[in-house]
Amino acid sequence: MAIIEVKKLSKNFKVKLKEKGFKGSIKSIFKPKHKIVKAVKNISFNVEKGEIVAFIGPNGAGKSTTIKMLTSILFPDKGSIKVLGLNPMQDRKKLAYEIGTVFGQKEQLWTHLTPYDNFKFFGAIYDIPDAAVERKIEELKVLFELDDFINTPVRNLSLGQRIRCEIVASLIHNPKILFLDEPTIGLDPVVKENIRSLIKRMNKEYKTTIFLTSHDVGDIEKLCKRVIIINNGQIVLDDSMENLKYHYLxxxxxxxxxxxxxxxxxxxxxxxxxxxxxxxxxxxxxxxxxxxxxxxxxxxxxxxxxxxxxxxxxxxxxxxxxxxx
Amino acid sequence: MLMAVRNQIKVIFLSIKYALMRELLNKTTFLSNVIFMVLNNSSMIIQWLILFSIRDNFGDYGLKQVILLIGLSSSIYGFAHFFFEKSFKLSETINTGKLDAYIVQPKNILLSTITSDIQVSALGDLLFGLIVYLFYGFSFPSFILYYIFTMTGGLILVCISVIFHSLSFWFNNADLGADTINNMMINVSTYPDSIFKGAVKWLLFTIIPVGIANYIPVKIITSFNPYLFIINISVCLLFIVITFIIFYKGLRRYSSSNLMSARI
The missing domain is CATH 3.30.70.250 (Malonyl-CoA ACP transacylase, ACP-binding)
Structure with a gap:
């Protein structure tokens, strides 16, 4: 059964153009020029329950825009999206209880608080009773090996430890789907490997469907059975990892x-x-x-x-x- | 529905508690911020004491009314900036894509965003407001009214800020206009309305609604008027509705951003 259904999805952005120099700045006040950037062009795909799907492409390909439309952050211009049978635009709150998100480039955690306090806060956001949050933290602490730093303020953690905590925070409410937007960005190869194995373990333990965007070929090679490649806002390949490896990797x-x-x-x-x-x-x-x-x-x-x-x-x-x- | 409201309030207070915990990490800075704000506000009282030594009244305001106005304005500012600090920085949140974190949470986006930070010195404003009110003269009914108007005035201040900052969904640099309006609200709020005439007075009861937030409450506290009380509450509710409509209308145009950011 498809857990994510995307049909003919498009998203454009209006970008202001400015000629170079001070003269250009003055000119842009009186004669503003804009161009339409077609970030996502008419894409369609489905994701099945329990799959780990890599959604990859170079910078500016439309990966983040797509993931943001799937998670209610951006409104699509055209097309339809169903995530767990819900429309992200109309059922934002309902959907938020069912999905988890990690944006590698953005911190969702409070940096002055410890991971433990952050997890408690996320528990409150998802209306989880205190005892249940405690149990979940204990369970994830073991799975993600957080014991050494669960009581250290987030600002004092290394990037790899922080990303691990970001993933744990997104799992507090047992999401059915986890959206990971470039979770290994900026990490060294050893930490990358560590994060990948944790993601794999999480998929195995909780049967969480994982939708992962990355421009790192290593991420997909190690994690995914299916790959969707996007370039210039269009899907150029939607195939199994096996085929991709055979033909291109x-x-x-x-x-x-x-x-x-x-x-x-x-x-x-x-x-x-x-x-x-x-x-x-x-x-x-x-x-x-x-x-x-x-x-x-x-x-x-x-x-x-x-x-x-x-x-x-x-x-x-x-x-x-x-x-x- | 009731459960959702209760949970939303729980998250708001937890968010404020965590922000306060951060500020309390540095006790000296925390205390000096609060104390210096009380001292800073006290200078306004000294100014007016000097002015009242020259004249007995300013329009229909005597010294007591002016003191009440200053205290209420300080409380309103303190309430708005302590509980809803991010409403005064909303443009930045929109322009840098930081709204993403609130959109993916199953809570009200606007409320979660604007209550996600505090201004510590606003505690000094709240404390100053309380001291000035006690100096004005305590009575149970006036105390209740004073804090009802602190809340309605604070909410109006927050609404104006959110409305103008939400223009960032449509225009670049909307924060400049929003900051100007916010500063005007604060600057005129400690002067009696009787010194303003014509178009300025009209502005103070419409676009820069200091009249509704500050002047009408002073009149009601000094002499209770149910008609004005209803106007104050109704306008406050109207502003809240308009604010939510504009913010959510703008949210459809939100374009996020991939700027690196941290929640600090």
Whole structure:
């Protein structure tokens, strides 16, 4: 059963234009010019109960705008939305009891209060009796490993600890759907990994449907079974993670700094992207050759430094467009 | 419905309690803010004492009425800024996308937003208002009326602020206009209405409703008039209704923002 139903959804923003310099500022007072930015263009998709869906795209693609329309923050210009059978615009309060939200770029917690006090406050917001809130805090404290800092003011927490607390605060009322808007933004790889495993555990333990926006390919690779890619306000791909991996995430970029120059040519599964003698950048097609194999070719003893990364999201999107053509 | 109202009030008071807890982290600053506000307001009384040493009255206001007006104005300001401080910074909340946090909560958006912070020095205004009222002369009926009008006046002040700040949904820099109106409300509220004439007086009973919030209550406390009492309460309710209509109308145009922000 679809828990989120989006049909032909569109949202435009009117943005004021200003010519450069002081003259432009004066001119804009008397002759203001505006342009219409089409943030979301006629998109449709469904999300099933218990799914972890990644809604990804580059900056300005329309991810946050969509998530904000799904959570009652923004009014759509066209189209219809049903979240748990409710219309976010007409049933805002009812829906708020059923969903949780975490915006990586915005704090919902009071920074001078401890996470514990914050959780109690959120309990009151969702009209949960004190005893039930205490029980829930205890349960989430264990699941999210908050024991060390649950009584430390939020302003003294690291970014990773804060995001963990933000997620816990959004789970106090047992939401059926959790909307996570770039929850790993600004986090280091270790903390990112930690947050991802917690999100996964939460989905498993509570069967919470998770709708996640991110422009980090790692987030989707580790978490999701289904991916929706949005670019310029339009959905360019709605597919399973398996298919995406097979078709588009089958390449890794290996950048290595070498002790000695090596002569490496393009061969099956390996493409040389950059060869500056001691610095080498290769693309490994993982369907044909494993990354470990590629490293063996470089000779691990000869490597001073190495970095393995996914191909950028922008490249995946352009590949999707190419394949469509 | 009653349960929802009770829960909303609980959240409002919890929000105020937490904001107060934050301020109490620094006791010295907290106390000095309150005490200096009382001292600052006392200077107004000194001014008027000097003026009354020159003249016996200003229009139909004697020294006692002026003292009552200053005390009530101070209480009104204190009530509005202590309980609804964010209504005076609403434009910033709208423009920086901070409304998001309140929209996703199952509570009234406007009430949750404007009660999410306090101004500590407003406690000094409330304290000063109480001292001045006691100086004016305590009686049980006038005490009840004094605090009813503190609330109605405070709510009118908050409504005016919310209405003008809500224009941010439509225009940039609406906060400038809102701040100007708020400052005008405060500036004229400690002068007797009898010194204002013509268009200014009309303004004081319409767009800048100090007349309804401050002058009429002083008249009612000094000599009870049920007709004026009903006008005061009705206008206050009317302002509340208009405020909610304008805010929610504007909310449909809310465009949020992705600016990094923290709740401090």
């Amino acid at each position: 089958n390449k890794k970029i290996v950048e290595a700094k070498m002790k000695e120059k090596i002569n490496l040519d393009d061969e099956d599964g390996i493409t040389i992207l950059k060869d500056k003698g001691y610095n080498l950048k290769i693309e490994v097609d993982t369907t044909k050759r494993s990354v470990a194999d590629a490293i063996k070719l470089l000779n691990p003893d000869n490597i001073i430094d190495i970095n393995i990364s996914n191909i950028p999201l922008e490249d995946i999107i352009s590949n999707i467009y190419k394949n469509k053509d």
